Amino acid sequence: MDISHSARAYLLFLGFIGVERLFELVLSARNARRALAAGGREVGQGHYRVMTLLHTAFLGSCVAEVLVLHRAFPGLLGWVALGGAVLAQFLRYWAISTLGERWNTRILFIPGARPVTSGPYRFVRHPNYVAVILEMVCIPLIHGGYLTALVFSVANAALLVVRIRAEEAALGAEYQRAFGARPRFIPGAAHEH
Template sequence: MVTSELLYLGFLGAVSLERLAELFISRRNARRAFAKGGVEVGQGHFRVMALMHTAFLAACALEVGALDRPFPGLVGLAALLVALLAQGLRYWVIATLGEQWNVRIIVVPGAAPVSGGPYRYLRHPNYAAVIVEMVAIPMIHGAWLTALVFSALNAAVLHVRIRAEEEALGPSYAARMGGLPRLVPGRRPAPERPSAP
C-alpha cells in the first residue's frame, strides 16, 4: 500500500533530481560566462548555501520519518500547491535569465541587467521562490520544525548572498533595478544605508 509518507518521499526525490538538473544547467552557464570574462564572487557563502539546501531536503524526510509527522490534510495540499507555484516561479526565472542564470554569482563585465519576466516586479524572484519553498515543502507533510529551522538559516544566508550579489552587479544594476522591491511584490524598497566612513 502506498502511504502519504512514501508519496512525500517520492516528491522529495523529484525535487532532488530537479536540483541536480539545475546544477548541470548552472555549470554549463558558468563555463560560458567564464569564457566571456566572467568574474565569480561569494564563493565562501556559496558553500554554506549549497550545504544548507542539501541538508534541507534530508531534514524534510528525516523529520517526517523519525518524528512520525502525519499528513496534515488540507494544509498539506495547500502547501503542495504553493510549492508547485514556487517551482513555476523558479522556471520562469531560469527561462528569463537564459545563459545568465546560475546558482553562483558570476558577473560578466558589460552585461546588461535583465529586467524582463519576473524581474519587472522583483530584484530577486529566485530567492523569493526559495523562501516560499523553505516553508511549503516541509509543510506538505507537517514537518514544521524543518520549516522553522531552515527558514531562519535561509534568511541568514540570503542576507549575505543578496548584498554580495548586488554589490558585484554594480552601479548599472543599482540604477536599473534599485527601485524595485527585493523579495515581496508591491513593497517599496528600504532606503540604502550610507556606508560607514
Template sequence: MVSSELLYVAFVGAVSIERLAELVISRRNARRAFAKGGVEVGQAHFRVMALMHSAFLAACPLEVFALDRPFPGLLGFAALAAALLAQALRYWVIVTLGEQWNVRIIVVPGARPVSGGPYRYLRHPNYAAVIVEMVALPLIHGAWLTALVFSAINAAVLEVRIRAEEAALGPGYAAEMGGLPRLVPGRRAPPPEQRGGP
C-alpha cells in the same frame, strides 16, 4: 495503497533530481560566462548555501519518519500548491535569464541587468521562490520543525548572498533595478532624482 509518507518521499526526491538538473545547467552557463570574462564572487558563502540546501532536502523526509509527522490535510494540500508555485517561479526565472542564470554569482563585464519576466516585479524572484519552498516543502507532510529551522538559516544566508550579489552587479544594476522590491511584489520606488528628502 501507497502511503502518504512514501508519496512525500517521492515528491522530495523529484525536487532533488530537479536540483541536480539545475546544477548541470548552472555549470554549463558558468563555463560560458567565464569564457566571456566573467568574474565570480561569494564562493565562501556559496559553499554554506549548497550545504544548507542539501541538508534541507534530507531533513524534510527525515523529520516525517523520525518524528512520525502525519499528513496535515488541507494545510498539506495548501503547502503542496505553494511548493508547486515556487517551482513555477523558479522555472520562469531560469527561462528569463537564459545563459545568465546561475547558482553562483558570476558577473560578466558589460552585461546588462535582465528586467523582463519576473524581474519586472522583483529584484530577486529566485530567492523569493526559495523562501516559499523552505516553508512549503516541509509543511506538505507536517515537518514544521524543518520549516522553522531552515527558514531561519536561509534568512541569514540570503542576507549575505543578496548583499554580495548586488555589490558585485554594481551601480548600473542599482540604477536600473534598485527601485524594485527585493523579495515581495509591490510598488516600484521612484528613481532617486524623484524622491524627496536629502
C-alpha cells in the same frame, strides 16, 4: 518500517525535487563555463559552500522529520503547502528561463552586461530567492515538517542577507539604476533595504 501512503507520496515528491536540483547544478555548471569564457567573474565563493550544505541538509531534514518523528499528512495545510511548493517551482523556472545562459547558482557576472529586467524581474529583484523562500516553508509543511520549515527558513534568511549583499554589489551601478526602486521580494511593496 511501516510508511503511510501519504508519506510515500511525499518521499517521491522529495525525490523529484532532488532530481530537479541535480539538473539545476548541471545547467549552472554549463552556464558558469560560458560566463567565465566570456570574461565573467565570480564572487561569494565562501558562502556558496554554506548554501550548498544548507540546501542538501534541507532535503535530508524533510525526509528525516517525516520518517523519524512520524509526521502525519496535515490535511488542508498540506494541500496549501503543496500548492505553494508547486508555485515556487513555476516561479523558479520562469526566472531561469528569463535569465537563460546568465542564470547560475553561483554569483557570476560579466562586466558590461546589461541587467535582465524582463519576466519576473519586472516585478521584483530576486524572484529566484522568492521561490527558495517559498520552498523552505512549503515543502516541509506538505507533510507536517514544521521544525524543518522553521529551522531552515531562519538559516536561509541569514544566508540570503549575505548572498544578496554580495550579488547586488557585484552587479554594480547599472544594476542599481535598473533595480534601485524595485522591491527585492514582494511585488508592489515599498522599497526594501
